[in-house]
Amino acid sequence: MSSLDAFARAHLARLDEDSLRRRLAPTARGACATAQRAGRELISFSCNDYLGLANDPRVVAAAQEAAGRYGAGAGASRLVTGSHPPLHALEERLAAHKGVEAALVFGSGYLANLGIVPALAGPRDLILIDALAHSCLWAGARVSGAEVVRFRHNDVEDLRRLADDHRARHRHALILTERVFSMDGDRAPLDAILAIAEAYDAWTLVDDAHGLGVVEAGARAPLEMGTLSKTLGSYGGYLCASRAVIDLMVSRARSFVYTTGLPPASAAAALAALAIVEDEPERAVRPLTLARRFTARLGLPEAESPIVPVLVGEAEAALALSAALEARGFLVVAIRPPTVPAGTARLRVAFSAAHGEDQVDGLAEALGTLLRQGCP
Numbered sequence: 001m002s003s004l005d006a007f008a009r010a011h012l013a014r015l016d017e018d019s020l021r022r023r024l025a026p027t028a029r030g031a032c033a034t035a036q037r038a039g040r041e042l043i044s045f046s047c048n049d050y051l052g053l054a055n056d057p058r059v060v061a062a063a064q065e066a067a068g069r070y071g072a073g074a075g076a077s078r079l080v081t082g083s084h085p086p087l088h089a090l091e092e093r094l095a096a097h098k099g100v101e102a103a104l105v106f107g108s109g110y111l112a113n114l115g116i117v118p119a120l121a122g123p124r125d126l127i128l129i130d131a132l133a134h135s136c137l138w139a140g141a142r143v144s145g146a147e148v149v150r151f152r153h154n155d156v157e158d159l160r161r162l163a164d165d166h167r168a169r170h171r172h173a174l175i176l177t178e179r180v181f182s183m184d185g186d187r188a189p190l191d192a193i194l195a196i197a198e199a200y201d202a203w204t205l206v207d208d209a210h211g212l213g214v215v216e217a218g219a220r221a222p223l224e225m226g227t228l229s230k231t232l233g234s235y236g237g238y239l240c241a242s243r244a245v246i247d248l249m250v251s252r253a254r255s256f257v258y259t260t261g262l263p264p265a266s267a268a269a270a271l272a273a274l275a276i277v278e279d280e281p282e283r284a285v286r287p288l289t290l291a292r293r294f295t296a297r298l299g300l301p302e303a304e305s306p307i308v309p310v311l312v313g314e315a316e317a318a319l320a321l322s323a324a325l326e327a328r329g330f331l332v333v334a335i336r337p338p339t340v341p342a343g344t345a346r347l348r349v350a351f352s353a354a355h356g357e358d359q360v361d362g363l364a365e366a367l368g369t370l371l372r373q374g375c376p
């Protein structure tokens, strides 16, 4: 065996031992929050398609029309010949939606954060980051070379203390957080964070991956990034900001400059989905209403967003609980470290406007029974 394969196998064996190995399961998603796995139809509570728009006929038709008209791929980076019309139309609509001067579409949300943060902060600068911020905010922070200091999750007093301790020694400061936290479903105290940012002359970047279209109320940050892959049912990432910041990204965000533009179909699908979000505002309330129905049934703290964590603890136990639910027809994927801190493996239950009340009640009942029986 080559030393390379020996390395890979030894690493996999360690992951297996800790129940942390990850495996791919072919999954065909359908309408009405269904998903087919291994020939079985399941009701999925693990998709981020919060408004069920990925399968909306209008969104699918927009993707088909754009592919037919502009081709399957962008053909080059945005700065060469890849800046096709659907991207520009989408950027205009995103900027208008957020009420800012401009927007820029990236290849994905991950790529957006990987490019935005280092374009704004470097070795002389300070980054204050929420301890539970998404992996791509951390990746952008680390790549930047700035001093990176974490503050306790959603703890504004800790943020203030750290800003006080560190800010004066740095040229610029950036605060990184999320509007809705991806694995906990709670919301950042943005009013307080923005007040601290102002007091310490720091710039705030809010990752709105799980907020757009479903949790929009409240303060807006000068830098709001997000993804086209969740509520907008497509693929890609974006930044909304001032014209000057967006123009800077076009020249300096490496994950924007040195990569091919998003395919026309993805941009057109996201644009069609954003139009639906705006034209049919009654859709937005449903995922949160269903999440609250579920938390009430299980006696959990009231949901703050369409994401509800059911904490289990150890990875093995979370896998067992997920498997027991799958056997009962519900797809609720277990989330394990390092996606979440050690000892906090969980089921992450995500609600969609496409779910029926009966499906939500069915899951609550199945999960309640399993937990009462002491499963896992």
Ligand SMILES: Cc1ncc(COP(=O)(O)O)c(C=O)c1O
Pocket: 108, 109, 110, 111, 134, 136, 178, 182, 207, 209, 210, 226, 227, 228, 229, 236, 237
């Ligand atoms: C908070 C957060 N930010 C960024 C991303 C990355 O977005 P994308 O899937 O478009 O790369 C995700 C999820 O994937 C996320 O949950």
